[in-house]
Amino acid sequence: MVKRNGTPRLFDIKTNILLAQTDxxxxxxxxxxxxxxxxxARPNTKPFIVVYKNFQILKNNQKRVPNRQKNRIxxxxxxxxxxxxxxxxxxxxxxxxxxxxxxxxxxxxxxxxSGKKFSRAFCEQKADIIIEDNKALFEGKxxxxxxxxxxxxxxxx
Numbered sequence: 001m002v003k004r005n006g007t008p009r010l011f012d013i014k015t016n017i018l019l020a021q022t023d024x025x026x027x028x029x030x031x032x033x034x035x036x037x038x039x040x041a042r043p044n045t046k047p048f049i050v051v052y053k054n055f056q057i058l059k060n061n062q063k064r065v066p067n068r069q070k071n072r073i074x075x076x077x078x079x080x081x082x083x084x085x086x087x088x089x090x091x092x093x094x095x096x097x098x099x100x101x102x103x104x105x106x107x108x109x110x111x112x113x114s115g116k117k118f119s120r121a122f123c124e125q126k127a128d129i130i131i132e133d134n135k136a137l138f139e140g141k142x143x144x145x146x147x148x149x150x151x152x153x154x155x156x157x
Contacts, residue, residue, distance in 0.1 A: 019111055019127035022051070023091045024078050026118060026138040028127065029106045039126045040114050048107040049080055054082045058090060060063045066150040082147045082156070089143060110142070149156055 005129035017039060018029040029051075034049060037044045052058045055074045058065070065073060065083060066115055073081055080089045090110070111123045118139035124130060 012053040016128040017126065019123050019133060019137070020106060020130045021133070021135065021137050025110045025138040026123070027106055027108050028111050028123075031103070031106055033107050036109055040109060042114050045115045047085070047087060048106055048109050049089055051089045051091050052105045053090075053103070054092065058088065061105070062086065064155045066148060069148045069153070070152055072153075079146065081145045082145070085147070087145075110139075111137075112139075136144050 015032055015035075016030065017032075017035055019106070020027065021031055028036055028039060033048055034044060036048060039065070052061075055070075058073075063083075063086060069081075069083075076090070080087055110118075111127075112118050113122060118137075120137065123137075143157065144155070147154045147156055
């Protein structure tokens with residue numbers, strides 16, 4: 001089920017904020033980092049996780065990944081990696097929605113106020129478009145978080 005706040009005739013992820021169930025938890029998705037920062041009330045300098053559709057798109061965007069870690073990243077499920085202060089995740093189907101299938105990447109953040117738990121009322125008020133399936137929206141466990149370089153791997157979460 002897709003709900004829209006307002007009356008936009010055409011959908012554009014570059015400017016709209018989506019509320020959707022991701023592979024780990026419910027989150028806000030967009031290609032506009034400044035809007036996401038405003039919703040979360042956090043500094044614009046703090047980066048968001050970039051979720052790629054597949055590993056090939058990550059490589060095509062000229063993001064360097066250590067050769068020793070490529071296989072780990074390719075096979076990882078529900079895992080976020082940080083390489084040289086760039087946080088990313090590869091998720092085959094970020095959301096089972098035709099709206100997002102055509103986009104190769106999105107910024108992603110948890111759907112809550114900074115430091116607080118998931119509140120459906122807050123999320124519905126802030127999102128432009130709500131994508132929900134029969135499982136509904138739920139706050140799941142956050143993704144694992146690893147910091148990588150060519151020699152070491154360090155688990156942060």
